[in-house]
Structure formats: C-alpha cells, structure tokens
Amino acid sequence: MAYKKLFGTAMGGGGLFLLYLLMLMPRIFHKPSKHPYMGALYAHRGLHDNETDAPENSMKAFRLAVESGFGIELDVQLTKDGIPVIFHDSTLERMCGVPGRLDAYTYEQLQKLRLLKTQEKIPTLEEFLKMVNGRVPLIVELKVDWTDLSLCPAVQRMLSAYRGVYCIESFNPLVLLWYRRYHRQVMRGQLSTNFRRDGEYKSLFHFFLTHLLTNWATGPDFIAYNCKFKEEPGRRICRKLYRNLAVAWTVKNEKQLESLKKDFDLFIFDSFIPKETKISVKNKEKIGA
Secondary structure (H helix, E strand, O other), rough: OOOHHHHHHHHHHHHHHHHHHHHHOOOOOOOOHHHOOOEEEEEEEEOOEOOOOOOOOOOOHHHHHHHOEEEEEEEEEEEEEEEEEEOOOOHHHHHHHOOEHHOOOOOHOOOOOOOOOOOOOOOOOHHHHHHHHHOEEEEEEEEEEEEEHHHHHHHHHHHHHHHOEEEEEEEEEEHHHHHHHHHOOEEEEEEEEEOOOOOOOOHHHHHHOOOOOOOHHHHOOOEEEEEEHHHHHHHHHHHHHHEEEEEEEEOOOOHHHHHHOOOOOEEEEEOOOOOOOOOOOHHHHHOOO
16 A cells, blocks of 8 residues: 555656646757857947946947947837837836836927936837848847837837847747747747846746746747856756756856856856857858848
C-alpha cells in the first residue's frame, strides 16, 4: 500500500511538472529568424541622458543611438486622438511637469510640451521610423495597461510599411495574443520581471507573468526579463530547454554586461556606453537587406 501511495504521489508530481513545462512553452515552430537582431546592443529609450539635451525617448537620443550603431528599444502608446507616440510613463508629470495621463491629451496638446526642460518634444512613431530608416534594429515595446488593444493595429499599420528590422514586446500578454492571431510573422517578446521582489506584485496576474505561465497561449519568440532576476526558473527553462531567445533589461554598466553574457543573448542598456562593437558588419548587411 505504501508503495502504491508513493507511486501515485510521484505520478501526480510528474504530471504537475509536465503541465508546468507545457505552460512555459514558447513558440517552437515557424519562428521568425533571430539573426537580424544578433550582434547588436540596444539603447534603452535611445542613447539618452536625462541630465543633457538628449532625454529618454527623444529624437535627439534616438539620433545619437543610430549614429553610434546601437539598436534601439522604445516605448509606444496612443494619444487621446489615436496617434502612436513614443513615451514611457502612463502619466506626464515626471518627464513633462504637467499632471494627467498621456492618453488624456491629444497629439496637438502634447506638442506644446517639452521633455525635461529641453527643446525636445514627444515624438511620433511615424517620424521616428522615418529617421531611423532601417539603419539599426528596433525593439518596440507596446504600452497597453489592460484590455484596450487599439494600440496594436495603429502601430502595426506603420511597422508593416517600415522596411527595417523590428520586433515587438509587451508586459501585457494580450498584445502577444493579438500578434499571434493577426501578424504571426512578426517576432514577439514577453516582457517580465519578478514582480514580488520588485515590489509591484498586485494580483494573481503578476504571479503568472513572473513565472511566464502565459507562454502556452502567447507563444513568445523571446523573453525580455529583468536581469536582476536572471535566476528565475521559468526564464532559465525557456532558454535552456526550449532554446528561446533571452533578452536582458536593463544593463547598467560594462561589468554587469560582461557577467550576463552567459545567461542572455541580447542586451538592452542605459546609463553607460558599452565598449564593444555595437553591430557587426555581417549584421549590418542583414539589416540593410
């Protein structure tokens, strides 16, 4: 009897572990090529310094990144009148010194504001794409708080006409589901962190997202994880078992970059300028193709 009970417990535990592995499973088949993104380091919100005239997510910071040969990570959200603009926070206070959410303002109203007392305005996705013009690869983060996915088609209309290399990422799994349904050819990534250790744990949703338990539904092509929590088991299983592309955010110095190379494949950085070559000649040829 004791043997049967032990056997039953083992089978039950094995079944739960198998279920866990299935829930972690990213996209396995018909994946877009990762090669155009390799060999690049990605400047977080552009090559920015908020103490200078090139603040985060500004055209000046983006131009500096392109001129230096860095890939770019950027944040996109919608204005009140449905224009995709590049801005990180949901509210305007930190960067523009005015109250309220960005999506409560029209594009025309936002153009009257400046970023951190510089002459830089909140850029549109359209003007950004025109400036970059395919010269460096892009990681486009879609900022969707809840279930309103109107940002997705608005952004994808522009990206579909763009001739450069890009992929999308989001903390919101619904964004990845939208891309899985309507634009499977676009490389998609799940953003995450350990929300409990980060002090942002608010619901069961954050538990699932911390442990990447929505992968079975969203089928991400890469996991972009807070590099402070690189030992998170789900993240490690995705990379080691499923060979899923691993992206580190946000790398803060050269020493940290070197220490993370064995655990991640791509790196989003800020607060320093990496010493190593930004984009290999081989990758530049692919990006321009």
